[in-house]
Amino acid sequence: MATIFHNYIGGTWLPSSSGRTFEDRNPARWSELIGHFPQSSAEDINQAVEAAQKALPAWRRLPAPQRGEILRRAGDLLRARKNEIARAMTREMGKPFFETRGDVQEAIDTAYYAASETRRLFGYTVPSELPNKFNMTIRQPVGVVGVITAWNFPVAVPSWKIFPALACGNTVVFKPSEDAPHSGMLLVQALLDAGLPPGVLNLVHGNAEAGAALVEHPGVNAISFTGSSEVGARIGGICGRLHKRCSLEMGGKNPLIVLEDADLDLVLEGVLWGAFGTTGQRCTATSRLILHQAVHDEVVERLCAAARQLRLGDGNQEDTNIGPLINPAALEKVQRYVELGLKEGARLVLGGQRATDPGLEDGFFFKPTIFVDVTPEMRIAQEEIFGPVLSVLKVSSLEEAIKVANSVRYGLSASIYTRDLTKAFQAIQELESGIVYVNAPTIGAEAHLPFGGVKQTGNGHREGGWEVFDFYTETKTVYIDYSGRLQRAQIDTAQD
Numbered sequence: 176m177a178t179i180f181h182n183y184i185g186g187t188w189l190p191s192s193s194g195r196t197f198e199d200r201n202p203a204r205w206s207e208l209i210g211h212f213p214q215s216s217a218e219d220i221n222q223a224v225e226a227a228q229k230a231l232p233a234w235r236r237l238p239a240p241q242r243g244e245i246l247r248r249a250g251d252l253l254r255a256r257k258n259e260i261a262r263a264m265t266r267e268m269g270k271p272f273f274e275t276r277g278d279v280q281e282a283i284d285t286a287y288y289a290a291s292e293t294r295r296l297f298g299y300t301v302p303s304e305l306p307n308k309f310n311m312t313i314r315q316p317v318g319v320v321g322v323i324t325a326w327n328f329p330v331a332v333p334s335w336k337i338f339p340a341l342a343c344g345n346t347v348v349f350k351p352s353e354d355a356p357h358s359g360m361l362l363v364q365a366l367l368d369a370g371l372p373p374g375v376l377n378l379v380h381g382n383a384e385a386g387a388a389l390v391e392h393p394g395v396n397a398i399s400f401t402g403s404s405e406v407g408a409r410i411g412g413i414c415g416r417l418h419k420r421c422s423l424e425m426g427g428k429n430p431l432i433v434l435e436d437a438d439l440d441l442v443l444e445g446v447l448w449g450a451f452g453t454t455g456q457r458c459t460a461t462s463r464l465i466l467h468q469a470v471h472d473e474v475v476e477r478l479c480a481a482a483r484q485l486r487l488g489d490g491n492q493e494d495t496n497i498g499p500l501i502n503p504a505a506l507e508k509v510q511r512y513v514e515l516g517l518k519e520g521a522r523l524v525l526g527g528q529r530a531t532d533p534g535l536e537d538g539f540f541f542k543p544t545i546f547v548d549v550t551p552e553m554r555i556a557q558e559e560i561f562g563p564v565l566s567v568l569k570v571s572s573l574e575e576a577i578k579v580a581n582s583v584r585y586g587l588s589a590s591i592y593t594r595d596l597t598k599a600f601q602a603i604q605e606l607e608s609g610i611v612y613v614n615a616p617t618i619g620a621e622a623h624l625p626f627g628g629v630k631q632t633g634n635g636h637r638e639g640g641w642e643v644f645d646f647y648t649e650t651k652t653v654y655i656d657y658s659g660r661l662q663r664a665q666i667d668t669a670q671d
């Protein structure tokens with residue numbers, strides 16, 4: 176009998192009021208059912224938002240360092256449960272155990288980082304134009320925050336949102352992805368066990384219907400979303416109409432540039448990890464390899480040889496390098512893009528097919544795939560495939576490489592391999608992306624640095640770093656006049 180899981184609303188575990196559920200399955204062995212989760216309705220969302228509203232006054236009044244103490248304890252619990260959560264995450268969404276341990280570690284780092292920032296949450300003071308007047312800014316929570324997340328970092332990405340939101344005194348309604356509900360629940364469980372009061376964090380499972388109800392709910396003051404650019408655009412439109420604050424972190428089509436002077440051993444390691452780690456299902460995946468013509472043939476040849484050695488399998492097995500795609504729709508999408516690449520005239524030099532070796536038939540495994548002779552306007556060079564498919568483009572100069580790198584609608588991360596500092600700095604300045612790596616692949620984030628993208632990847636906000644606290648707080652400007660008389664700004668200080 177598969178386990179039946181519930182929502183967590185106002186301190187109580189509850190089934191969906193509609194009685195509907197959805198199945199959570201292991202993508203490495205699709206016949207393995209993990210459990211049934213509630214398919215939440217607008218009524219469930221409403222209950223969760225009301226619980227968050229009820230809990231808000233006491234939570235925002237609690238001194239921030241005391242809120243931080245609970246977050247720090249949650250970090251301790253995540254650390255104690257790291258392997259257990261990582262095992263469950265691998266079973267649910269497929270990436271290998273060493274990667275899911277990293278996912279949990281990112282949440283631990285974020286918990287400690289957010290906890291430490293509760294002792295700062297700076298406003299500032301500045302001199303007044305007028306005598307005997309004191310000026311300052313303070314930060315206040317935004318209110319109830321709706322958190323909607325993708326499945327591929329099912330603990331790390333929600334933690335980027337939930338920890339800073341709570342640190343700032345907001346209450347939260349969290350809707351994890353329907354492809355990774357169990358991992359999201361384990362994160363919530365750690366926060367509850369750390370002592371969060373009822374209603375401060377509410378968990379509602381479900382699909383687009385639940386997400387849309389959360390976005391539309393008038394009691395939700397801000398939405399923090401991570402997912403595809405298509406869904407993000409829709410959410411951004413609704414939030415605009417409702418005058419609701421929203422942070423959107425969306426898709427990527429990230430380039431890795433290799434110049435003629437690069438250390439090719441380093442390049443190979445970096446590209447293998449960047450393109451095929453998490454089966455290419457990262458927003459920051461290296462999906463375009465832009466090679467200087469002087470190193471093109473050597474890199475392609477060595478890359479194909481190395482990628483052939485990668486072992487596909489269940490991520491909970493010791494020797495697995497690459498896990499499965501997340502679900503049947505993802506497999507179909509990757510297959511479609513391979514056909515499209517061939518039709519567009521790109522040349523397939525590796526993979527291009529589902530892997531059905533013994534032991535893999537019941538999962539959605541896809542062989543590492545490399546296309547060469549890709550040109551910038553091809554759809555496989557323009558669109559996010561979200562699978563282990565690398566498009567290789569050949570260029571003859573740094574300027575051309577940057578132009579090609581910038582020729583897509585996305586702008587999350589970009590990378591350049593070179594030993595020439597001047598060229599590296601030129602790329603840092605000119606690449607249109609929120610993150611640039613020099614001599615490292617396009618992936619990897621640290622909790623205390625901002626993370627996010629430009630163009631159609633983001634809407635100007637950032638996760639992580641100090642910047643994240645700007646999203647979860649309203650700035651209030653305070654003028655205190657202790658002169659004992661009316662002082663008129665601009666009028667009593669006029670110079671002419």
Ligand SMILES: NC(=O)c1ccc[n+]([C@@H]2O[C@H](COP(=O)([O-])OP(=O)(O)OC[C@H]3O[C@@H](n4cnc5c(N)ncnc54)[C@H](O)[C@@H]3O)[C@@H](O)[C@H]2O)c1
Nearest residue numbers: 324325326352382383386387402403406424425426427458
């Ligand atoms: N930039 C980043 O930080 C980042 C990080 C991870 C993943 N991603 C992106 O996420 C995508 C993959 O994740 P996915 O397949 O889960 O994305 P998705 O857009 O399909 O779903 C994301 C979340 O939105 C919800 N949702 C779907 N339709 C909705 C609607 N109409 N209203 C409200 N909520 C709705 C889903 O239930 C899910 O929880 C990729 O594009 C990837 O690049 C971005």
